[in-house]
Amino acid sequence: MENLNKTPILSLKKLCVSYTPGKFAVNNVSADIYEGLITSVMGPSGCGKSTLIRAINRMHELYPDIRISGNIELKGRDLLHINPSEVRRMAGMVFQRPNPFPTMSIYDNVLAGYKLIGIKQSRHEKDELVESSLKSVGLWDEVKDGLSKRGSFLSGGQQQRLCIARALALKPDILLMDEPTSALDPIATNLIEELLVKLKKEVTIVIVTHNMTQAARISDYSMFMYLGELVEYDRTEIMFTNPSDKRTEEYLTGKFG
Amino acid sequence: MSDKIFRSLLLVSALILLLIFAGMFFSLSKGAVPAFREFGFFGFIFSDKWISGTGQSTEQYGALAFIAGTLMTSILALLICLPFSLPVAFFVGEYFRGKKVAGVLGGIVDLLAGIPSIVYGLWGFYALRPLIQSLGLSEQGFGVLTSSLVLAIMIIPYAASLSAEFIRMVPQELKEGAYSLGATRAEVIRNIIFPTSFSGIFSAYVLALGRAIGETMAVTMLIGNTSRIPRGLMDTGNTMASIIANQFGEADGLKLSSLIAIGLLLFLITAIVNFLGRLMIKRHSV
Numbered sequence: 001m002e003n004l005n006k007t008p009i010l011s012l013k014k015l016c017v018s019y020t021p022g023k024f025a026v027n028n029v030s031a032d033i034y035e036g037l038i039t040s041v042m043g044p045s046g047c048g049k050s051t052l053i054r055a056i057n058r059m060h061e062l063y064p065d066i067r068i069s070g071n072i073e074l075k076g077r078d079l080l081h082i083n084p085s086e087v088r089r090m091a092g093m094v095f096q097r098p099n100p101f102p103t104m105s106i107y108d109n110v111l112a113g114y115k116l117i118g119i120k121q122s123r124h125e126k127d128e129l130v131e132s133s134l135k136s137v138g139l140w141d142e143v144k145d146g147l148s149k150r151g152s153f154l155s156g157g158q159q160q161r162l163c164i165a166r167a168l169a170l171k172p173d174i175l176l177m178d179e180p181t182s183a184l185d186p187i188a189t190n191l192i193e194e195l196l197v198k199l200k201k202e203v204t205i206v207i208v209t210h211n212m213t214q215a216a217r218i219s220d221y222s223m224f225m226y227l228g229e230l231v232e233y234d235r236t237e238i239m240f241t242n243p244s245d246k247r248t249e250e251y252l253t254g255k256f257g
Numbered sequence: 258m259s260d261k262i263f264r265s266l267l268l269v270s271a272l273i274l275l276l277i278f279a280g281m282f283f284s285l286s287k288g289a290v291p292a293f294r295e296f297g298f299f300g301f302i303f304s305d306k307w308i309s310g311t312g313q314s315t316e317q318y319g320a321l322a323f324i325a326g327t328l329m330t331s332i333l334a335l336l337i338c339l340p341f342s343l344p345v346a347f348f349v350g351e352y353f354r355g356k357k358v359a360g361v362l363g364g365i366v367d368l369l370a371g372i373p374s375i376v377y378g379l380w381g382f383y384a385l386r387p388l389i390q391s392l393g394l395s396e397q398g399f400g401v402l403t404s405s406l407v408l409a410i411m412i413i414p415y416a417a418s419l420s421a422e423f424i425r426m427v428p429q430e431l432k433e434g435a436y437s438l439g440a441t442r443a444e445v446i447r448n449i450i451f452p453t454s455f456s457g458i459f460s461a462y463v464l465a466l467g468r469a470i471g472e473t474m475a476v477t478m479l480i481g482n483t484s485r486i487p488r489g490l491m492d493t494g495n496t497m498a499s500i501i502a503n504q505f506g507e508a509d510g511l512k513l514s515s516l517i518a519i520g521l522l523l524f525l526i527t528a529i530v531n532f533l534g535r536l537m538i539k540r541h542s543v
Contacts, residue, residue, distance in 0.1 A: 062436060085439040093437035099430040103452040113438035116448050163434070170438065 004220055004235070008032035009204050010056070010174055015070035017048070017055050025051040027228035028070075033174070033221075038196060038205045040219035040236070042212060044256065048228040049208045053176045056206070057091040058084045075173055089113065092167030092203075094177045098159035100151030100166070107147040109162055110134060113170040133165040136202065138195055157188025161195065168203065175199070177207040181214065193218050212252060216240050224248045285524060288517035292318060295511060301518060307484035307500075309512060318515035320522060325486045326494035327523075329401050330476060331469035333490070334408035335462060341409075342417040342465075346458070349417070350424030351450055352442075363418065370414035378475035381407040386479065395491040399481030402490040407479060408469045416465035423457030423541070424450060460537035467530040471523065473498035497523045 010033040017026040026048040033039050041049040051060070056074075060066040061084055072079040079087045100109045110130045114121060121129070130147065134140040139161045143154070151162050160180060167175060177196075181189040196205055197218055209215050215222050215236065222236045224245070232239060232248045243249045250256055293301055296319065304319025345366060353359035385406060386398035394402065427450045435449045451458075473496075481493025482503050495503065497519050505516055 057437060059433060059437065062433070085441060088437050089439040095430055095433065095437075097430055099428070099434040101431060101434065101449060101453075103449075103455075112435070116435055116438055116440040116444050118444070166434075166438065 005034055005036050007035045009035040009075060010206075011071075011073045012052075012056075013071035013073075015052070015055065015072060016068065017051050017060065018067050019065060021067070024048075024228045026055065029225075029230045031223065031230060031233050033204065033206060035204050036200055037220040038200050038207060038218055039221040039223065040215035041206065041208045041223045041225060042210075042215050042251070043223075043225035043231075044251065045210075047225040049223075049225050050178050052225065053093075053178060053206055053208055056174075057088045057093050057176055059088075059093065085117070089170050090173050092170060092172035092175045094160070094163050094167055094175065094180045096179045097183045098156055098163050100154070100159050100162050102150060102152040104151060105148045106143050106151050106154070106162060109151040110165050110169050112166050129169055133169040134162075136168055136199065137161040137165045138191070139165060155188070157184050157191060160184060160188070160192060164192075164195070164199075168199075172203060174204045174206065177205060179208050179210055182210060189214075224251060226251070282521075282524070285517055285521040288514060289521045291511060291514040292518040295514075301515070302522070305486050316511050318512060320497070320515075320519050322484055322486045323495050323497040323500045323519060324522070326401070326480065327470055327496040327498070327526075329487055329490075329494070330404045330408055330480070330496055331466055333401065333405035334412060334469045335466050337405060337409035338413050338416055338465065339462070342413045343420065343458075345413070345417040346420035346424055347446060347450075350421030351427075351446060354425065363421070366414045366417050368414075369410070370418070374411065374472060374474040375478075377407050377411055378478035381475055381479045397481065397493070399479060400491050400493045401480065401487045404476045404480045404496075405490075407475050408472055411472060411475065412465040412469050415468055416461050419461035419464065420454075420458045423454040423461065426457070427453045456537060456541040460534045460541060463530060463534035463537065467527050467534060470496075470530060471498060471527045473502050477502040497526075 012029055012031050012033075015026055015029045016024050018024045029052060041052060043049045054060050055068055056072055056079065058079065060068060068080065074087075074090055077090075079091070100106075101112055104112060104115075107126075107130055108115060110133050111121070111126055131140060131144075134143065139158060142158060143149075151159060154162060160183075164175075164180075181192050184192070193214060196207070199205065200220075207215075207219065219236045222234065222239045223230055224232045224239065224243075224247070226247050232243060232245045234244070239248065240252060243252060296304060296317075301318070302320050302324070304317070305321040305325070306317045306319050307322060308314055308317040310316030345362065349359045349363045349366070353362075381403060386403055388398075389395060389400075389403050390398040431449055431453060432445055435445045440448065476496050477499040480495060480499050482495055482499065483493040484495055484500065487494035501516050501520055501523075505513070508516055
């Protein structure tokens with residue numbers, strides 16, 4: 001087994017998230033996420049895996065009844081006590097369904113993180129950022145002749161890569177992905193998986209996935225969550241060959257989930 | 258068998274409705290023929306003369322003064338309604354969506370839509386008109402501005418609740434996408450929700466305009482009933498709807514035909530405006 005980088009970039013300490021008082025969607029989760037790696041989060045529906053990553057960039061604050069306790073640190077900064085806008089720009093997010101902004105061109109979609117909050121950039125800066133972001137998701141050659149077209153004209157897989165480019169354009173420290181391929185066909189899924197393996201050099205990735213083979217294929221570390229608890233967190237190879245918890249084994253062998 | 262009966266029943270009621278529509282159009286057209294024959298179709302539309310022909314002078318009728326009155330009051334009403342209805346729409350449809358305060362406000366706005374127009378007219382006559390007088394804006398208090406103010410209040414609920422519907426329709430995933438890039442609530446509303454729902458909101462205002470154009474009772478009570486093109490916002494005039502309401506009782510012959518012709522034009526204009534509005538909604542939702 002190769003030696004993996006073990007520099008923590010994100011650490012969760014005793015993280016609890018609840019939608020209704022006393023019932024925890026995420027229950028006392030503590031874990032270190034390592035820099036430059038892909039960490040997958042697996043588990044049956046309703047196990048709290050989406051809730052977990054949405055707590056990291058504080059998307060849960062959009063819904064007023066959610067309570068959170070514990071501690072989240074990204075590069076040593078306490079994410080629960082700084083401006084949520086800043087948190088979300090440090091921790092980018094890609095969603096289940098591709099969501100490019102339909103009123104914006106491809107070009108503007110890539111720059112949306114700057115345009116939305118009114119940051120002015122020179123033409124040169126913008127061109128460069130658009131090109132490099134689209135290149136890093138392998139979309140540049142496919143769209144460079146139609147950058148002024150609406151993003152919604154692209155195929156589903158292209159739209160999702162555009163959304164990844166949009167997140168990368170902000171140069172985040174970590175990229176949170178919430179089942180990013182569950183709405184895509186196998187070919188587009190494949191392309192994105194290959195892309196993520198390349199991207200991890202630039203940005204640490206945490207990916208929630210329903211797809212166990214996907215987790216096995218691309219992730220370095222895996223988490224298995226069940227009923228809000230982090231049951232097991234280990235090297236992906238170890239988790240898939242020799243899980244230490246019976247529930248993990250049962251899930252991975254398809255006995256439930 | 259019962260399915261067949263049910264289907265033919267549905268077909269018959271649909272056909273009856275269509276027949277009523279066609280019959281209305283036919284009788285309006287028939288009644289308007291003498292006026293169009295006398296003055297010419299375009300001659301009638303583009304003449305601002307409305308002379309009833311007492312004594313020496315000959316009768317002369319044209320629709321332009323009332324078309325102008327209609328356009329002035331309804332467009333002014335739309336402009337006045339905009340700064341009130343749009344914030345209400347965002348308040349109800351996005352900012353306080355799902356909260357009690359939005360429900361209460363939305364309910365009140367819908368309630369406003371249900372008030373009969375004569376009540377608005379009465380309120381305008383006894384409350385708004387004296388206010389316009391006391392402000393020294395006009396001597397009698399009647400006129401284009403007074404009518405437009407009441408019209409604006411009447412179309413606010415319509416424009417607001419329809420716009421709120423389109424604002425509500427903006428997918429949550431788009432908003433989350435914007436929030437995930439660090440946008441604040443105001444930035445999401447301004448840069449995502451408003452542009453995404455814009456064509457829907459626009460169509461809502463076109464439909465509201467359609468309502469303002471056809472509104473009769475309140476305007477009839479407030480516009481001052483003079484048959485010429487209004488010379489300003491404080492001037493009196495008549496809209497297409499109000500001239501009919503004001504004069505149909507004592508009209509006969511060519512005058513009655515002219516009123517019917519105005520009715521036909523009003524029918525066509527509101528039909529076109531409503532059709533355009535609905536067309537835009539259809540294209541928006543595709």
